Structures are given as C-alpha cells and as structure tokens.
Amino acid sequence: MSRNPDISTVAVVGAGPAGLMAALVAARSGAQVIVFEQLAEPGIRLLATGGGHCNFTNTLATEDFVRRFGAKSRFVAPAIKALNGNRLRRFFEELGVPSHSPDGFHVLPVSDSARSIRDALQQACRKLRVEFRANSRVDGLQIDRGHVAGIRTSRGTESVSRVVLATGGASYKSLGGGESGFRLARLAGHTITPLCPALVPLVTREAWPATLAGVTLPRVTVRLESQVRRPTPQLCRSYERQLHRCSRGSIEPLRIEIPMQQGKTREFATGSLLFTHRGISGPAALDISGQVALALMAKVPVGIMLDLTPDWTLEAWQAHFEKSRQAHGTRTVQSLFASVLPSALAKVVLELANMPTNMSLACWPRAQSRELIMLIKNLPLTITGTEGFGKAMVTKGGVNLDEVCPKTLESKRVHGLFFAGEILDVDGPCGGFNLQWAFASGALAAHFLFALRRTI
Numbered sequence: 001m002s003r004n005p006d007i008s009t010v011a012v013v014g015a016g017p018a019g020l021m022a023a024l025v026a027a028r029s030g031a032q033v034i035v036f037e038q039l040a041e042p043g044i045r046l047l048a049t050g051g052g053h054c055n056f057t058n059t060l061a062t063e064d065f066v067r068r069f070g071a072k073s074r075f076v077a078p079a080i081k082a083l084n085g086n087r088l089r090r091f092f093e094e095l096g097v098p099s100h101s102p103d104g105f106h107v108l109p110v111s112d113s114a115r116s117i118r119d120a121l122q123q124a125c126r127k128l129r130v131e132f133r134a135n136s137r138v139d140g141l142q143i144d145r146g147h148v149a150g151i152r153t154s155r156g157t158e159s160v161s162r163v164v165l166a167t168g169g170a171s172y173k174s175l176g177g178g179e180s181g182f183r184l185a186r187l188a189g190h191t192i193t194p195l196c197p198a199l200v201p202l203v204t205r206e207a208w209p210a211t212l213a214g215v216t217l218p219r220v221t222v223r224l225e226s227q228v229r230r231p232t233p234q235l236c237r238s239y240e241r242q243l244h245r246c247s248r249g250s251i252e253p254l255r256i257e258i259p260m261q262q263g264k265t266r267e268f269a270t271g272s273l274l275f276t277h278r279g280i281s282g283p284a285a286l287d288i289s290g291q292v293a294l295a296l297m298a299k300v301p302v303g304i305m306l307d308l309t310p311d312w313t314l315e316a317w318q319a320h321f322e323k324s325r326q327a328h329g330t331r332t333v334q335s336l337f338a339s340v341l342p343s344a345l346a347k348v349v350l351e352l353a354n355m356p357t358n359m360s361l362a363c364w365p366r367a368q369s370r371e372l373i374m375l376i377k378n379l380p381l382t383i384t385g386t387e388g389f390g391k392a393m394v395t396k397g398g399v400n401l402d403e404v405c406p407k408t409l410e411s412k413r414v415h416g417l418f419f420a421g422e423i424l425d426v427d428g429p430c431g432g433f434n435l436q437w438a439f440a441s442g443a444l445a446a447h448f449l450f451a452l453r454r455t456i
Contacts, residue, residue, distance in 0.1 A: 008032050010449055011151050011160040013138045014181065015042035017049075017056075017435060018421025019166035020121040021442030026164075026449055027128035034160070035125070036136045036153060038180070043118035045172060049435055054114030055106045056092075056099075057085040057436040068433055072426050075406045079440040082447070085432075088439055095120040107432060137180070141188050141417070148416035162416045162449045166442060169395025169422035170195050181423045182398065189413045191400045193425045196297055197392030198290030199434075202304075204279035205382040208348050212275035215342050220273040221307040222284045224291055267291045269429070270310055278387065283430040290396035290427055293386050302383040308341060308349075308376050317373040321361070329362030333369075336361060337376070349375060394434050398425040408448040409441055418445040 008031050012023045015037035027033045035042065049055070058065070062084040066077050083091070089099045089107060097120045098110045109116050125132075133155075141163060142150035150159045167181025182192045271283030279285075288304070295302045309317070324336050334357040337346040350357045353375050355368060386392070399419055403412050409424075411417040421438040428434050 009034070009160045010162045010164065010446075011036060011138075011158065012164045012166060013151070013184070014166040014168055014421075014423075015039075015132065016166060016168050016421065017043070017046050017438040018168075018442035018445075019164070020046070020118070020125065021439045022164045022166055022418075022420050022446040023130050024121060024125050024128070025443045025446035027125060027130050029446070029449070031162075031449060033125075033128075033130045034158065035130060035132045036138050036151075037132065037134050038137045040134050042122055042132055042134070045168065046118045047114050048172070049114050050108070052114050053108050053112050054117055055108050055432045055435065056117065056439065057088050057107045058105050058432040059085065059101050059107060060105075065433070065436070069426065069428050069437075072401065075401045076426055076428075076437060076441075078407045079409070079444040080436065083440040083443045085436060088436060092117060092120065095124055105431065138184065141184060141414075143188065143414055146413075146415055148414060162418070164418045164420055164442070164445050164449070165423055166420040166438075166445075167423050169398065171197060171200075171389045171392035171395050173389065185399045185419070185423065188411065188417060190403050190411065193397040193400055194294070194297060195395055195397040196290065196293035197386050197389045198293065198396035198427045199286045199393035199430060200289045200293065200389075200391050201276055201281035201387045202279045202285050202289055202292060202383050203385040203387065205384045208352070209275045209279050209381070210277050212342075212344055212348065213277045215275045215344060216282065217273045217308065217342070217345075219270065219310060220282075220284045221268055221270040221310040222273065222280075222288055223305040223307070224267040224288050224295075225303045225305055271430070273306070279383070280381070286393070287429040289386060289392075290394075292383050293396060296383070296385060304381050304383060306379040306381065308345070308379060312340070312377075314370075314373055314377060317376070318370065321369050321373070325361040325364070330360050332358050332360060333364055333372075334358070337372075341376075349379065352379075393430075394427045395422055396425075396427045398423050401425050409445040410448060418449065420445040 010026045010031045010033045012019045012033060012035045015035050019035060020043060023033045023035050062081055065085065066073050066080050069076050085107065092099060092109070097116050099107050100110050101107045137154040138151050139154065140152040141148060142152065148161060148163050150157055151163060165181050165184060170179055182195070186192055267288050269284050269287035271287065273280060273284045274282035292302050321336070324331060334346055334350055337349065347357055353372050355372060401424065404410070404419055404424065405412060409418050409420060411419070420442040426437060428437060
C-alpha cells in the first residue's frame with residue numbers, strides 16, 4: 001500500500017531499542033510514524049539483552065560514561081548528555097517501569113525482565129497511533145535531489161519525508177541482526193567501516209583454558225599485545241566495492257580479506273574473567289574483543305597477557321611469599337597460590353612454569369618465586385578467533401561517523417536520513433553502555449526529525 005506524501009510521515013526501519021525510542025519520541029512530537037520490522041514482532045532482540053534482564057544503563061556520572069566510549073566519545077556526547085542515565089531511568093519510570101541498581105553500578109528494571117521495557121515502549125507507541133508493520137523488509141531508499149522521498153519495502157513503495165535507520169548490527173542474526181541496514185546506508189552514499197564482532201568470547205590456541213571451563217576470576221586485567229593494524233585507503237575502497245556487490249543480491253554475511261597498515265596499539269580491560277571450553281569470556285575479555293577481532297580480520301596473530309591479580313603488585317607478591325616462607329615453611333607453593341587464586345588455576349600456572357607443585361616454601365628458590373610471580377602477572381595467551389557474530393553482543397564498525405552530524409544524527413549526505421543505535425560505528429564496553437547509546441541516539445535522532453529546515 002502506498003500513501004500520499006506527507007511532510008510529517010516518518011519511517012523508522014528496525015524495531016529494536018533505538019527504533020522503538022525513535023518512534024515514540026517522533027510520535028510525541030506529532031509525527032505520523034510507521035515502524036518497519038523484518039521479524040514477526042517488535043523488540044525481539046531487546047528481550048534478549050543482559051540475558052533477558054536488560055541492564056539498560058549504569059550509575060556512572062555522565063562525563064565518565066561518555067569517556068568510556070574512547071575515541072568515539074566526542075561523537076556520542078550530544079546524545080548521551082541529552083538523555084543520560086538518570087533521565088533515562090526517569091523516562092522509563094514514567095512509562096511504569098521503575099529501575100534499581102542492586103550492585104551500585106548496573107541499572108536494571110525492578111521487574112528484572114527486559115520484556116517490561118519492550119512492552120512499555122510498544123504500548124506507549126500504540127497509544128500515539130504508531131503503525132507497526134511486522135515481517136516487512138526495507139529494500140531501498142528513494143532519494144530525490146538529495147532528500148529522502150520514500151522507501152521500497154517487500155510490500156511495495158511508501159512515500160515518507162524522513163527515515164530513521166535503526167536496523168542494528170550484524171550480530172545475533174536469529175534475532176534480526178544482519179547487513180541489511182548497512183546496505184541501505186551504502187546505497188544512500190555512505191561508507192561502512194569494516195564490520196567485526198565485539199563483546200564476544202575469544203578462542204585460544206592454548207588448550208589449558210578448556211581444562212578450567214566454568215572457573216571465574218572476579219578481577220583480571222587483559223592486555224592486548226599484538227601488532228594491531230589500521231585500514232589503508234586501498235582497503236576502504238576495496239571494502240566499499242565488495243559491500244556494493246553484496247548489496248545487489250547476496251544476503252550472506254560479508255567475508256572480506258583486509259590488508260592493513262601496521263601500527264602499534266595497546267588495549268587493556270579489567271573485570272571478571274570466565275574460562276570456557278574454547279577460551280575466555282567475561283567482561284575483561286569481552287571489552288577488548290572488538291579490537292582483537294579487528295586484528296584477526298587482518299590475519300594477524302593476536303597475543304594477550306592476563307594479569308591474574310591486578311590489585312597485587314610484584315612487590316606485594318614477593319613480600320607475601322617471603323612472609324609465608326618464614327611463617328609456614330612446610331607449606332607447599334601450590335597451596336600458597338591457591339589461597340589467592342582458584343586451586344585448579346594455581347596448579348595450571350605451576351605446570352605452565354614447569355615447576356613442582358608439591359615443593360615446600362622453605363625449599364623454593366627465590367629466583368623461581370619471582371619468575372612464577374611474573375607469570376601470574378603476565379600470563380600469555382594466543383587468540384586464534386572469536387565465537388563470531390552468532391555470540392557477539394554488538395558489532396564493531398558501521399556507518400562512518402564523519403558522514404553523520406553528531407548533534408542531530410542526520411546524514412551529511414542525504415537530508416531527512418537519520419541514524420540511531422548500532423548501525424553507526426559506535427560500540428561501548430559491557431555494563432549498559434550500548435543499550436544506553438541505543439535509547440539516547442534514537443531519542444536524539446527523533447528530536448531533530450523536523451527541527452532542521454536547511455536547503456541542500
């Protein structure tokens with residue numbers, strides 16, 4: 001069905017957190033809103049966030065929150081400052097969804113259910129006569145003299161004057177993830193930075209992490225030590241050509257060989273760490289996984305170092321060792337380290353160091369004690385892969401931020417085209433950062449849908 005062009009008609013493509021927020025804010029401003037969702041119902045991916053619990057923000061002060069986005073901080077600042085964590089909590093409370101922070105950092109709905117947030121957004125939209133079209137795929141944008149004029153869907157053509165692309169990233173394909181939004185942006189003249197999984201478990205070459213599967217350490221620092229490489233101009237052109245070919249028919253995930261320029265980098269993250277049957281996971285590993293995945297795309301071996309006790313300096317360990325030697329000389333070295341680390345991990349570390357597990361502290365050479373402590377503070381692992389987009393919480397890469405106005409999230413290339421959420425080249429760490437960005441960017445994009453009247 002096609003309708004007459006209407007200056008107040010907005011098409012929101014994607015009914016995830018960014019799309020639902022954009023639809024609600026646009027409808028509150030008086031716009032006629034149509035939400036196109038390729039799945040059977042809105043917000044399916046939102047239901048899965050945080051294991052279904054929906055950690056949608058955290059308690060950091062706004063400036064600290066923004067800084068955690070690193071190089072993208074300047075771009076995300078306008079949206080986050082307009083709808084920071086406290087304002088977002090009040091927003092949901094007004095919709096009937098109170099929140100709390102059980103651990104003083106993560107913020108979740110009191111219901112402990114993502115469904116309460118999804119349902120509240122959907123109900124608020126329906127009260128304002130937002131039209132939801134499920135099982136509806138958007139295949140292209142109609143652009144007339146640099147301005148959005150309509151969209152092409154699986155059901156026909158629709159005349160609209162504004163479009164918000166909130167299609168999400170490439171992760172969780174079963175929940176709606178894919179490359180469709182990136183193809184739409186590419187066809188509208190935007191460049192797409194290389195896509196790779198982020199906040200994703202890592203696969204190690206070494207087998208010993210699998211022997212510890214299920215063991216969790218509450219606080220570990222993971223350092224990325226490899227030669228991570230940056231895209232060359234030749235790469236960007238090649239990537240654009242291949243993405244363009246994909247947009248003309250293929251729906252398979254992009255598989256692109258990426259030559260890189262070499263450049264030294266050092267990334268690190270501190271948090272809990274989980275050993276898995278394939279390698280490592282948990283916030284400390286997840287937070288550097290996007291940078292690791294970028295290096296792996298260039299076929300570069302990726303080395304990382306684990307500091308198993310970031311709150312213990314070398315000197316503190318040495319003093320603890322000497323004090324224990326004097327007070328409990330008959331105690332074994334393994335039992336000493338097992339008092340700080342899980343017993344199974346303490347045994348693995350000793351085996352990796354080729355040191356006996358049953359030797360007493362009194363007989364242990366001081367030189368070997370320092371060598372062992374160095375290993376605990378710098379335990380090497382080689383990353384051979386990630387668990388892919390199927391296990392990734394977010395996508396690293398997306399619409400080039402240089403081509404989008406951060407104050408409005410409108411395209412610099414097409415008037416009336418806005419972006420929100422994961423489709424943009426923005427990814428934050430674990431802890432509610434990405435969901436807060438989705439909601440805040442959706443609200444910002446919708447706020448400026450009809451506020452700007454510039455001539456192109």
